[in-house]
Amino acid sequence: MLTLKGDDAMTAVTEAKEWVRMERLSKVYPNGTTAVKEVDLSIREGEFLCFVGPSGCGKSTIFKMITGLSNPTGGKLTVMGTTANEARKRSDTAFVFQDHTLLPWSSVIDNVMLPLALRGVSRKERQQEAERVLAMVGLQDHMRSMPRELSGGMKMRASIARALVAKPKLLLMDEPFGALDEITRQTLQLELLSLWRQDPEMTILFVTHNVFEAVFLSTRIAVMTPRPGKIDDVIDVPVPFPRDETFRSTPEFGRIVHSVSMTLKH
Numbered sequence: 068m069l070t071l072k073g074d075d076a077m078t079a080v081t082e083a084k085e086w087v088r089m090e091r092l093s094k095v096y097p098n099g100t101t102a103v104k105e106v107d108l109s110i111r112e113g114e115f116l117c118f119v120g121p122s123g124c125g126k127s128t129i130f131k132m133i134t135g136l137s138n139p140t141g142g143k144l145t146v147m148g149t150t151a152n153e154a155r156k157r158s159d160t161a162f163v164f165q166d167h168t169l170l171p172w173s174s175v176i177d178n179v180m181l182p183l184a185l186r187g188v189s190r191k192e193r194q195q196e197a198e199r200v201l202a203m204v205g206l207q208d209h210m211r212s213m214p215r216e217l218s219g220g221m222k223m224r225a226s227i228a229r230a231l232v233a234k235p236k237l238l239l240m241d242e243p244f245g246a247l248d249e250i251t252r253q254t255l256q257l258e259l260l261s262l263w264r265q266d267p268e269m270t271i272l273f274v275t276h277n278v279f280e281a282v283f284l285s286t287r288i289a290v291m292t293p294r295p296g297k298i299d300d301v302i303d304v305p306v307p308f309p310r311d312e313t314f315r316s317t318p319e320f321g322r323i324v325h326s327v328s329m330t331l332k333h
């Protein structure tokens with residue numbers, strides 16, 4: 068299996084399958100706002116691609132189109148070789164928002180089982196799968212807790228578990244760690260990289276305003292311009308995985324942060 072996630076990361080890049088293809092993709096909302104204008108981007112299997120850009124540049128709109136929650140008004144979008152709607156119906160895509168969106172009246176495990184219940188999976192299988200992903204995110208001792216009993220970081224772990232339970236190939240995360248304190252955020256970054264590396268096929272698209280976070284996590288960074296949203300540049304982060312805390316203090320990290328920041332400013 069080819070992977071972008073090992074030490075030979077960059078040699079494999081050109082051979083991986085194309086998971087998302089945007090060709091002159093555009094979105095004009097009914098009120099006339101052009102949120103996304105003629106974006107061209109190809110995203111490959113196993114990538115960790117971050118979108119950075121100023122507020123209102125269309126990052127969430129691109130995510131909504133990839134998950135089939137909003138239709139493009141121009142151009143072409145292919146997700147897993149089919150339409151965005153079809154990919155969502157096949158459970159190929161899953162979404163994690165900044166707000167954890169857990170149901171407050173359901174326990175952690177019931178929240179995590181919900182996507183499988185909606186698909187008619189048997190109670191026994193739902194339980195097994197939910198226990199599996201809750202263990203992956205370190206919440207095995209909190210399965211019966213209610214969301215209000217969890218810290219912010221634990222709620223986000225539960226949200227990630229709920230997204231992973233249907234084994235999506237493409238995980239979209241819209242500022243998932245934006246509301247967390249810096250230490251929790253850095254811990255979850257490491258945990259997310261570890262989850263991503265466990266599944267060679269899994270591709271993560273991640274929106275953040277934080278350039279340091281983007282550089283730490285990504286294989287590539289798409290830098291967007293202010294409205295109407297376009298991709299200004301796509302910057303490689305050619306640093307092999309696994310990455311650990313020491314990466315944040317290397318000259319290479321500083322060089323890439325500088326390059327992304329300069330692209331954002333010009």
Ligand SMILES: Nc1ncnc2c1ncn2[C@@H]1O[C@H](COP(=O)(O)OP(=O)(O)OP(=O)(O)O)[C@@H](O)[C@H]1O
Binds near residue numbers: 100121122126127129
């Ligand atoms: N449903 C809508 N109807 C009309 N305009 C919209 C709608 N949703 C978003 N917009 C506008 O489209 C533009 C892009 O919005 P979007 O939420 O995609 O940006 P963003 O980059 O994700 O912003 P942020 O970083 O602040 O979350 C903004 O100008 C926004 O006001």
